[in-house]
Amino acid sequence: MTAPVPVTLAAGQARTRLHELTVIDVRTPGEYASGHLPGALNIPLDAVERALPDIRHAAERGDVLVVCASGARSENACRLLAEHGIPTATLAGGTGAWAAAGHDLHQSPAHGGRATWNMERQVRFTAGAVVLLGLALGLLIHPAFLLLSAGIAGGLVFSALTNTCGMAVMLAKLPHNRPRAADLDAVLAQLRSR
CATH class of the missing domain: 1.20.5 (Single alpha-helices involved in coiled-coils or other helix-helix interfaces)
Incomplete structure (x- = not known):
């Protein structure tokens, strides 16, 4: 079985199809809280392997779009998912390109309402x-x-x-960038219910 090749969607294409996509944001919870695509679920890049069964379930029901800030982390996530036979698409330029195209980013409180830098x-x-x-x-x-x-x-x-960025990998492990176990479990349950 050959691994599926990830597709890249421009911001306009993704916006047109947003209602039919399961959007997974692989940034840290703090970055996600500072602004994410409408309806996006936050599964940080280092938690994607744990979420494989739930992402596979979502991919069986429809197309999965993986996003991050610039596209680099989402490409890494798409490669990992492709290795496990899960077809995905990535957002070209990430949330930065989405916002630059004039599309809204939704914000949510992170860890008690504190915003975290991207x-x-x-x-x-x-x-x-x-x-x-x-x-x-x-x-x-x-x-x-x-x-x-x-x-x-x-x-x-x-x-x-x-x-790549080793410093970003290290910073992602800091407490303000880590999801609480309950948060990730709730996101995975939401993913299963789609």
Whole structure:
């Protein structure tokens, strides 16, 4: 059995078909809460394997659209789902392209109503803070601390070349970016009922 090839939908195509799609947002719960496609269910990328039976069930009943902020994480999720024989589509450019096309993003409170920065903003803040810390420690304490800044710079170049981000993977594990078990269980139950 050959793995299904994920389809890419432009924002306009997805909007036209939104009523017939099961939309799965693979961003962190905080990112999801800050703005998601109408009707999207939040299953963070690191929880997709746990959700395979429920996503398979949804795919048997209709088309599944996987979204993230830019399209990179949703492409990873689509590859994983394709390896398990689950056909999916991804949103070209993610929620960023959706919003840029003038389509509404729905917001929901995350963890008691606190909004969380999107992952790209979290990565930029963390990388900048670590670079500044490395420079300050390198100038004030010992030049070896400059290697910290160089390491972050190298990581950013690697991230751009490979379209992956190790820092985002680490930040996604922080408590404000993690779903509570009850939240994920409720989303999976919702997915099963579609």
